[in-house]
Amino acid sequence: MFLFIMTDELLILNASQLVTLKGAARPRVGAEMRDLAILENSAVLIRDGLIVATGATSEVAAQAASQCQTLDAANRVVMPGFVDAHTHAVFAGTREDEYEMRAAGFTYQEIAARGGGIRSTVRKTRAASAAELFDMALPRVRWLLEHGTTTIEAKSGYGLTLDDELKILRVIQSLNRDTPLELVPTFLGAHEIPDEYRRSDDAGQARTAYIDLVISEMLPRVANEHLAEFCDVFCEAHVFNVQESRRILKAAKELGFGLRFHADQLSLGGGSQLAAELQATTADHIEWIDEAGIAALQRAKVIAVLLPGAVFNLGLTKYAPARRLIEAGVGVALATDFNPGSSPTPSMQMALSIACTQMQMTPAEALTAATINAAYSLNRGARLGSLESGKQADVVIFDCADYRQIPYFFGINHALTVIKKGRVVVTQKSLGEKPIENCYTR
Ligand SMILES: [Zn+2]
The missing domain is CATH 3.20.20.140 (Metal-dependent hydrolases)
Structure with a gap:
């Protein structure tokens, strides 16, 4: 029933905006700062704490193990952790x-x-x-x-x-x-x-x-x-x-x-x-x-x-x-x-x-x-800060369909689910029947 907790794979699918920030392997400057490399209706697959694929939900889902844990991000923004x-x-x-x-x-x-x-x-x-x-x-x-x-x-x-x-x-x-x-x-x-x-x-x-x-x-x-x-x-x-x-x-x-x-x-x-x-x-x-x-x-x-x-x-x-x-x-x-x-x-x-x-x-x-x-x-740009294959899976699901709503609706917390090194560390409710070990529940 909660087999998914036992696997090392996590699939986040159907994100209305997957904000990848894919780009040059250095700090972004000038107009580059406005290019978030957003993928719509997309998914990210995480294995052993790392991102292994991003892209259209159907293509990414095809690469996932059958018993992998899934999180549906429909009408939500998925981004790298801050x-x-x-x-x-x-x-x-x-x-x-x-x-x-x-x-x-x-x-x-x-x-x-x-x-x-x-x-x-x-x-x-x-x-x-x-x-x-x-x-x-x-x-x-x-x-x-x-x-x-x-x-x-x-x-x-x-x-x-x-x-x-x-x-x-x-x-x-x-x-x-x-x-x-x-x-x-x-x-x-x-x-x-x-x-x-x-x-x-x-x-x-x-x-x-x-x-x-x-x-x-x-x-x-x-x-x-x-x-x-x-x-x-x-x-x-x-x-x-x-x-x-x-x-x-x-x-x-x-x-x-x-x-x-x-x-x-x-x-x-x-x-x-x-x-x-x-x-x-x-x-x-x-x-x-x-x-x-x-x-x-x-x-x-x-x-x-x-x-x-x-x-x-x-x-x-x-x-x-x-x-x-x-x-x-x-x-x-x-x-x-x-x-x-x-x-x-x-x-x-x-x-x-x-x-x-x-x-x-x-x-x-x-x-x-x-x-x-x-x-x-912080000298961690090669490992953190964007959603790209090979990077550490630090990922946040926000409860809004457009990333601009994150600053726009101010004074409230939009973060729903927070993933660090591929592991859910904050969720708005327990996933499955048992709370996840060492996981904060909002
Ligand atoms: Zn200071």
């Missing part, structure tokens, strides 16, 4: 008090200057054990999967001591091993200057001492233990300046880390130029980037990771110039920036909605940015 290329998903505590303060007129920087912001999350995260942090992250993992996200980048940066940074990175490693979500770890020891390095009498020396700690102790240890693939720095007027960021990122590059970079978020500080200079994989945020910065990213083939949820949630009006970036040929990715302060949402669908209405990205550009381009920004 790849969220920028999150701070492992943290303790929440900051709804600051959310209320911002409603009363305080800015993000004013709240940070009073000891709130990142440092308030650091205090709570330091106080939590690894086991507690893991447990706190589990419901967020569930949220992410339920909203159709199958891979995330996850940063440390709420520890800011050697042991606490290692603790967060080990929790990310555990979540990657023990949950269906795939997590790509980034070391962000230079997220903020911690409280104990903010003595007013010798502020300059204390800052330098913290940066020395990041470079000479944290980075080598993280590298030795293979706890992160990327290194990130928060380059901003009230955090790390361009010179400090360059020192840290150069040291990281020498140790073999890929570079991601919080740049030009709240002011134009030269971060985008630095990302290009160091040939970073990504420059993230870049709300304040100028034409010279855009040209530098394009020349150096740095992927721009845009985070409109943070602009929206901080009540700001200056979004990244997505249209200019796309016109200039920069590869653009979208991400949530999921974190307890500036962007407390795990929903890529929400990021798409804001991208379309506030940055004038077309729905097709936004989907490309949220899947294949995001996968390339």
Whole structure:
């Protein structure tokens, strides 16, 4: 009766739109971002966790084993799982008090200057054990999967001591091993200057001492233990300046880390130029980037990771110039920036909605940015981000017949069934008579 659960084959058939994103094996740029390579009334066949065929339902179904599990996607959109290329998903505590303060007129920087912001999350995260942090992250993992996200980048940066940074990175490693979500770890020891390095009498020396700690102790240890693939720095007027960021990122590059970079978020500080200079994989945020910065990213083939949820949630009006970036040929990715302060949402669908209405990205550009381009920004473009034979079967069935409805009906969750490595990990109801083992039921 539920033989299908025993097989390694899964056939999704009759999709009104199979959004394959088939195309060049590199980040999509310019007009390519509007080409989703959609197949209508089509199917995808999955075997042993990989996609083995896509195309007309009758042709693909003919290749399936007779007892294979089937999912009927009639009147539904089938797409690659979202790849969220920028999150701070492992943290303790929440900051709804600051959310209320911002409603009363305080800015993000004013709240940070009073000891709130990142440092308030650091205090709570330091106080939590690894086991507690893991447990706190589990419901967020569930949220992410339920909203159709199958891979995330996850940063440390709420520890800011050697042991606490290692603790967060080990929790990310555990979540990657023990949950269906795939997590790509980034070391962000230079997220903020911690409280104990903010003595007013010798502020300059204390800052330098913290940066020395990041470079000479944290980075080598993280590298030795293979706890992160990327290194990130928060380059901003009230955090790390361009010179400090360059020192840290150069040291990281020498140790073999890929570079991601919080740049030009709240002011134009030269971060985008630095990302290009160091040939970073990504420059993230870049709300304040100028034409010279855009040209530098394009020349150096740095992927721009845009985070409109943070602009929206901080009540700001200056979004990244997505249209200019796309016109200039920069590869653009979208991400949530999921974190307890500036962007407390795990929903890529929400990021798409804001991208379309506030940055004038077309729905097709936004989907490309949220899947294949995001996968390339995590060095996983050859395996994730599109529905093509040989790729990993990370697939989502959405409860709408046209992909444009995903951003259009905003504030609701369209994801019905989520498949990671060929296995159903979220479904709106149990398939068959028994619930699927280790499967979230919506
Ligand atoms: Zn961030």
